Amino acid sequence: MSLIVWVTPVSKKSAIAKFSKMIVDEFFSRNQSVVVVSSDVENVGESLFSDYVDCGDVEAIRELWDGGAKFIYNVGNNHGYHGGVLEICDQFPGVGVFHDVYYYDLFYGWISSLSLEAHDEFLSTIYGASVPLDLRSVKDVLAHRVENFPMLEWIAPKFSSIITHSKFAADRMRGLVLGSVSAVPLAYKAPVQAATSDSDKKSFASDKLIVSTFGDANSNKRIESVIHAIASADLLKQCVKYNVVGSISESYKEKLVDLASGLGVDLNVVGRVSWEDYAQHMNATAVVCCLRYPPTESASATLIESLLSGKLTLVTDVGCYSDVPDDLVVKIPQHDEVRGLAYGMKLALQNPEFAKVTGHRARSWAEQNYSVDAYVDGVEAHLDIGADIRGNLVIWQRTRDLLKAICVDDRDEKSLSLLVENVRDFEILGAPSSIGVV
Structure with a gap:
């Protein structure tokens, strides 16, 4: 088998680094030769990998390339973690593992390191002279960027082929690369829950139905809509406790607390927690709100965690969330999300057996769909399809x-x-x- 160069963040803080550690370990268990190259351009701090090559060591990377290695790049929307991809992918063409479908933040970090004066001209070159760049009258900046300049058209052509994690945007990607685009469900393992004392368990318990949103709190997770949905029915106001677990800005926290207080909703903004407490909050939760609009990622770790934990999961019926079978989650229409969310929470309250059975079935499906073994099978199959990547990518680049x-x-x-x-x-x-x- 050919040597694989796996380009990834290595910082312990990166979720994609945690994903990569699972994948690289599985490659090793199959006696596959793998060299990890760090794509971090900021201080790594504690690394998840004991041995890796820094992306700035071009001489060592070129030696790997000249030896016939196959390069696989993990591409995420964070310049600090993935800026190194941009430094080497043009010199050493390979496969892109696309963790997102929106890459403006990666682009902005890259263009800032060169010259922000080129920002507008660069976007106009890609999306046309009429691309709306003036944000002064834009209410939702993220939605505006996702719609008008997601920068997928900038990043995708840098790779010979793409592995994405859902059907979402796969067709769009196919029009941007010479090689194949394969949808391989993200490999994931739910956080291991440590044993807790009775007093610890009580601190996570509630006499109400616990509904939770996990991960970094921002507007596209539709937290305000969940609050409005709870406020829309007396049953929900009386019987639901809503937890927001994850990093949050102080200004956004104040906004949410004020909104919930004014509507009489029992809101608990937990903030960022340890992995152990995160697992405890997931265990105590009955209903997980895994909502996104606009969707920006090719897969959602929170969604997979919820399914693997056997929770009744409410998802926006868009993007990668639409890939989950209809009978394993409650799909919320984006155009009527408040009413849809209220329906889903009432379902959990009034029909707990349905929630339990659905959660069990979702867990069984997720254990097969998001397994590490299945993911590596998908990567290996993709590499077999796109074996001749070097000369073809040069031709592709010059064609463009x-x-x-x-x-x-x-x-x-x-x-x-x-x-x-x-x-x-x-x-x-x-x-x-x-x-x-x-």
Whole structure:
């Protein structure tokens, strides 16, 4: 088997580093040779890997490349963790593992390290001169960026092929890369719950139905909608305690507390907690609200944690959440989410047997769907499909350069397919690329 170079954050703080540790360990258990390259561009701190190559060690990386290694890049929307990918992926082409479908934050970190003056021109080059960049009148900046310049069109063409974690945006990705796009469900293991004393258990318990939102608290997790849904029915106001568990800004916390207080909702903003307490909060929760709008990721760790924990899970019926079978979660229509959320919580209160059975079935499905073994099988199958990646990616890059040079929109699939099919015959391929791949 060929040597695999697995490019990933290695910092213990990174969720993708934790994912990568599971995958690399599984590769090793299969006697696969793997070298880990750190993509962190900020201080790593404590690393999850005892041995790795820094992304700045280009000489060592080139030696791996010259030895015929296959490069696999984990691509996430955080420049501090993934900036190293951008430093080496053009020199050493490979497969992109796309953890997100929205990459503006990664782009902004990268362009800031070069020159912010180029920001607007760069976006206009990719999305057209009419792209709406003025944010002064925009109410939801994230939704605006997701709709108008998600930067998927910037990052995807840098890779020969893509592994994504759901069907969401897969078709869009296929129009941006030369090779295949494979949807492989994210591998994940729920946090291990440590044994607790009776007094500890009491601190997490409640005589009310506990509904929780987990992870970094922000507007696209629809926390305010959950509060409004609880406030919409006396039954829910009397019987539901709503926990928000995860990092949160002080200003957003104050906003949520004021809203809940005014509506008579029992809200507990827990904030960031240890992994042990996180697992305890998950265990005490009856209903997990795993909502996103707009969706920005190709998979959700919180969703998988909830399913693996056997919880009744409420999800927005968009993005990667739509991949979960309808009978294993309660899908909330985005256009009517307050009423949908109220329905889901009432269902848990009035039909606890339904919640229990659904949770058990969801756990069984998740254990198979999100297993490490199945994920590595998917990666290996993808590598077999896209074995000849080096020469093809050079041709792909130069094809896109040609499109720019002759002012053809590279999202024009008909023109793009024609050029890709015939580009090997173009004598200009012997010349170095000067325009760049965007």
